[in-house]
Amino acid sequence: MNEQSEDLQLIRQIAGKDAGALEQLYDAYERPLYALAYRLLNDAMAAEEAVQELFLRIWNNAERYDSSYGKLSTWMFALTRNISIDMLRRRSARAASVPVEDDYLKAIVDVSADTELAVEQTLQGESVKAALNELGEEQQQVIELIYYKGLTQQEVSDRCSIPLGTVKSRVRLALKQLHKRLSGMERGESRV
Amino acid sequence: MNERKESIMDQAEAYALGGLDEAESAEYEAYLLDDANERKRAAELRGTVGMLPLALTPAAPPSGMKRRILARVLGSEAPAAPETQQQLEQARQTIEVDEFRRAAEAKSGIDGSGEPAVVKTDRSSAAPAVEERPAGNDTARGAAQRSVSADTAVAEPEMARRASRARASRGLWAGAATVMAAAAAVLGIYSAQLQASMSDMRSDMTAMQQQTADMERQLASAAQPPVGAKVENSVRLKGGEDDPDAFGMASMIRDENGMRLVVQAENMPSLSGSEAYQIWLIKDGQPPQNAGTFMSDSGSGGLSLAIEPDDYDTVAITLEPDAEGKQPRGRMVMAAQLNG
Numbered sequence: 001m002n003e004q005s006e007d008l009q010l011i012r013q014i015a016g017k018d019a020g021a022l023e024q025l026y027d028a029y030e031r032p033l034y035a036l037a038y039r040l041l042n043d044a045m046a047a048e049e050a051v052q053e054l055f056l057r058i059w060n061n062a063e064r065y066d067s068s069y070g071k072l073s074t075w076m077f078a079l080t081r082n083i084s085i086d087m088l089r090r091r092s093a094r095a096a097s098v099p100v101e102d103d104y105l106k107a108i109v110d111v112s113a114d115t116e117l118a119v120e121q122t123l124q125g126e127s128v129k130a131a132l133n134e135l136g137e138e139q140q141q142v143i144e145l146i147y148y149k150g151l152t153q154q155e156v157s158d159r160c161s162i163p164l165g166t167v168k169s170r171v172r173l174a175l176k177q178l179h180k181r182l183s184g185m186e187r188g189e190s191r192v
Numbered sequence: 193m194n195e196r197k198e199s200i201m202d203q204a205e206a207y208a209l210g211g212l213d214e215a216e217s218a219e220y221e222a223y224l225l226d227d228a229n230e231r232k233r234a235a236e237l238r239g240t241v242g243m244l245p246l247a248l249t250p251a252a253p254p255s256g257m258k259r260r261i262l263a264r265v266l267g268s269e270a271p272a273a274p275e276t277q278q279q280l281e282q283a284r285q286t287i288e289v290d291e292f293r294r295a296a297e298a299k300s301g302i303d304g305s306g307e308p309a310v311v312k313t314d315r316s317s318a319a320p321a322v323e324e325r326p327a328g329n330d331t332a333r334g335a336a337q338r339s340v341s342a343d344t345a346v347a348e349p350e351m352a353r354r355a356s357r358a359r360a361s362r363g364l365w366a367g368a369a370t371v372m373a374a375a376a377a378v379l380g381i382y383s384a385q386l387q388a389s390m391s392d393m394r395s396d397m398t399a400m401q402q403q404t405a406d407m408e409r410q411l412a413s414a415a416q417p418p419v420g421a422k423v424e425n426s427v428r429l430k431g432g433e434d435d436p437d438a439f440g441m442a443s444m445i446r447d448e449n450g451m452r453l454v455v456q457a458e459n460m461p462s463l464s465g466s467e468a469y470q471i472w473l474i475k476d477g478q479p480p481q482n483a484g485t486f487m488s489d490s491g492s493g494g495l496s497l498a499i500e501p502d503d504y505d506t507v508a509i510t511l512e513p514d515a516e517g518k519q520p521r522g523r524m525v526m527a528a529q530l531n532g
Contacts, residue, residue, distance in 0.1 A: 128244060175205035
């Protein structure tokens with residue numbers, strides 16, 4: 001069974017309120033989803049809240065997943081980002097919860113219990129990291145500000161005093177280059 | 193393709209990355225509807241962006257996160273929003289108070305429809321949620337009452353007594369209802385405060401569990417024998433004027449647990465009484481940091497400790513009157529520049 005079919009089957013089972021299928025999905029993606037939420041929110045409690053909100057939405061609205069959108073992981077990462085960015089925008093007025101030291105984030109993952117998928121995620125992560133490192137500093141900056149800080153191109157332009165056209169151009173070139181480097185992996189038979 | 197569409201399509205990458213504002217996104221999505229090729233391109237770009245999180249440094253989720261999340265998600269089943277629950281609770285309290293009042297009135301033989309305006313005012317202040325009757329009905333009711341009274345003039349004293357008792361009884365029950373409503377409101381507020389406190393405590397507990405897990409991980413890691421340790425820097429310690437024969441070695445060794453400083457010294461002056469050798473780490477302009485004490489009868493000894501490699505630039509060994517000093521009190525035996 002290929003990746004898309006597996007995703008579809010899993011999400012259908014979840015739509016049918018199969019708790020085991022939800023747990024399977026959770027186990028497969030807990031770490032990368034949490035890492036993304038933590039990276040965006042820089043707060044362990046808030047990151048857990050974001051992951052919880054994601055799985056609530058999946059559990060209650062699994063039927064909304066449309067495979068034409070992309071892989072299940074792409075959909076989940078996009079939802080996690082949206083949830084986290086919304087939380088970032090809302091929480092400015094709220095008291096910040098206890099921040100976790102950076103060392104916590106840097107904790108080395110215990111690979112002893114890793115599944116094949118986790119190893120695959122790690123290897124792919126290395127490829128993505130390498131592709132990101134090949135980008136120019138300015139291109140990395142726009143990705144950081146837009147993807148991880150939730151700014152629009154216009155906001156990046158305003159904040160960094162860069163002409164909007166330049167921001168757009170950097171975004172376009174960065175994504176094109178990443179796409180070129182990673183398209184093989186995207187099409188690959190990997191689960192992630 | 194017209195110019196506008198071309199301009200919007202140029203934003204495919206920004207759309208996938210999440211860099212368009214709402215209006216721009218909506219415009220782009222509108223174009224997507226009519227263009228299968230662009231839809232395919234957008235999906236591919238989303239796939240690329242969807243891989244970015246894989247490059248993040250792995251983060252270990254807090255201890256027990258899976259259990260908490262699955263319990264909350266699987267137990268959720270479309271819960272009512274907190275505001276809705278509060279409204280429901282208020283409505284329930286209002287209904288209870290109203291029912292209580294009705295029961296009380298029934299017990300005292302009073303039919304609410306015949307009550308005079310003054311009683312109605314009392315009640316409305318006791319339970320604001322109880323529906324008010326149109327003012328015009330009071331006039332009609334008053335007229336009817338007057339008519340009945342006229343027809344039964346003989347029974348008037350008895351009726352007056354009953355009405356008086358009824359008013360008193362209604363007043364009592366209305367008072368009771370007021371107290372109950374106030375108590376319900378106080379309990380509601382108290383309950384909300386308790387829930388908020390519980391939520392805070394739960395948050396604190398999660399943070400503490402997380403810190404505990406982190407520390408346990410660090411402890412477990414520290415207890416493991418080092419693998420692949422590498423000496424990054426070694427410096428010779430030279431004895432001072434008083435101890436020209438003393439010498440030693442300070443090495444900075446990096447392993448998977450971080451950086452360690454290992455100090456070994458020879459031919460140091462003999463110790464007497466409670467004297468001890470003490471190692472100090474020094475950074476320009478800052479007080480020396482105690483890095484540990486050791487004793488030796490032979491004039492040889494040393495110790496190792498974890499350090500941040502860039503934090504200090506000099507290591508020194510002193511001869512101290514005892515092993516309890518927080519600042520150097522004795523004399524310098526030997527020293528060396530760490531980053532020299």
